[in-house]
Amino acid sequence: MTDAEELTLADEIVARARIHAREVVDEDELAVDLEALEWDVSERARRRAGLCRWDADREVATIVLARRAYDRYDWPEFAEIVRHELVHAWEFQRFGESGHGDRFRERAAALEAPRYCESFAEPRYVLRCRSTDCDWRAARHRASKPVKAPDRYRCGACGGSYEVEHADSGRTWTTASGYGGAKAALGDEW
Template identity: 75%
Template sequence: MTDGEQLTIDDEIIARARIHAREVVAGTNLTLDLSALEWDVSARAKRRAGLCRWRADCEEATIVLARRAYERYEWPEFAGVVRHELVHAWEYQQFGESGHGPRFRERAADLNAPRHCRSFSEPRYVLRCLGSDCEWAAKRHQASKPVRAPDGYRCGVCGGEYEVEHVESGRTWSSASGYGGVKAALGDEW
């Protein structure tokens, strides 16, 4: 770093993650080649606190951490995300593949790494079953097909119809035309 350069939050995230990774590898029997591990930060991620990408051609893993998660979690929770992604990197280096199966769960338990992370952002949409005895709901951050055209889909539990709520406005719809109407009515507030 030259005079006048300042560290960014992304630099801080990567530095802390690298230090934590060295501590994890030194304090466990995790056979992970940290020199073949790259780090990056996503400013756009809204759902995933982290991910691990694998480039099989050069046998290199890249752990991408979400800036928003770092800003919203306390360090112990974010460190859990780092450990979770380290397990994925280990699996890629050792086996050329990774998932959340038994091998992952066993190694994650050894490292006290969570299997899933707590949501760190509010969803833009919520899908809710219209069945009187069903409490099924699903959160969405993007206008996927089930959000845009809910009449073509059914509840994940009882198979009944559901409606979609635009969380910020509270407006709901249960058809493709309803989606279009709400979107048009909200205009710039969409």
């Protein structure tokens, strides 16, 4: 085998996923057209373990699996992600759309696949309600608008104000200027 022909980790991931797909796809439970299914591996994905894209013009579903998730999970956990994405592929192929509703939930349960895939990365930010009688929290991986300017947004449960915490440092802020101050103070540790 020459250097150009060496198999990569991405090749391994796709090969294992294809084999698993052939094992779980059947006409009764999950009639996915494997010929109209493409596979890819994301080297960049940091929180989403997998996704399924639909190209309606070509009528082809593409399952993209995250290399970092493959590294983090044991195969049985990663296989659940593959089955989850196969359910999306089935919905796209059969109905032209996919979501996490009742139809998805029923099919995923039959395949012992999770309805929602957990993020495999720790959040960079945590939003927390400041009201003493509310325990609303939300995790964020990017500096979204609510992270950068929390004073413009409200708690998702009670409507109160919230604070944002930079998970690695523990620094918190409640305003846009607080965000800027925390970012400046942390410098390279941001």
